[in-house]
Amino acid sequence: MNAGDTAGLIAAGAFLMLVLVLAVPLLKLGRTVDAATRAINEVTDRTGPLLGNVNTTVENVNTALGQVQVSLDGVNLQLAKVDTMTEHAQNVTANVANLVTVVSAAAANPLVKVASFGYGLRKAAAARRHAEDEREVRTEIKRRRKAGR
Numbered sequence: 001m002n003a004g005d006t007a008g009l010i011a012a013g014a015f016l017m018l019v020l021v022l023a024v025p026l027l028k029l030g031r032t033v034d035a036a037t038r039a040i041n042e043v044t045d046r047t048g049p050l051l052g053n054v055n056t057t058v059e060n061v062n063t064a065l066g067q068v069q070v071s072l073d074g075v076n077l078q079l080a081k082v083d084t085m086t087e088h089a090q091n092v093t094a095n096v097a098n099l100v101t102v103v104s105a106a107a108a109n110p111l112v113k114v115a116s117f118g119y120g121l122r123k124a125a126a127a128r129r130h131a132e133d134e135r136e137v138r139t140e141i142k143r144r145r146k147a148g149r
Contacts, residue, residue, distance in 0.1 A: 003128070010127075011120035018116050026100075033096050040089045047082055054078070 003124075006128075007121055007124045010124040011117050014116045014120040014123070015113070029096065029100060033093075033100070036089065036092050036096055040093065043082070043085050043089055047086075
């Protein structure tokens with residue numbers, strides 16, 4: 001195994017570590033998207049009965065003219081709250097989608113690949129220097145033992 005093979009193995013290992021490190025945020029991001037989807041589904045599930053209640057309220061208001069304005073104000077307030085909640089859920093979903101796009105672009109960026117390759121080369125060179133130093137120390141210890149005998 002020559003130096004190029006060793007450097008290639010180290011670079012591949014560094015790239016694998018980079019992929020593993022980036023996998024954790026992506027998995028967490030997937031959970032966040034799932035949670036946002038569940039929240040949107042819950043809002044949708046709650047909106048249906050709420051709108052049914054609104055229809056009932058409007059029918060009751062038509063029969064009782066004295067309460068028309070009060071009931072409509074309550075319905076409008078509830079609808080405004082539902083609209084606000086839906087708008088916030090849409091904002092969260094859009095932010096999560098943007099974050100996924102940014103993370104995906106960063107993981108595929110050639111600059112990241114070049115940086116990881118350079119890191120691998122530095123680590124390989126340092127390991128080789130360390131191995132040479134150890135070899136020299138062992139040779140010196142053997143020489144001193146032989147000289148002492």
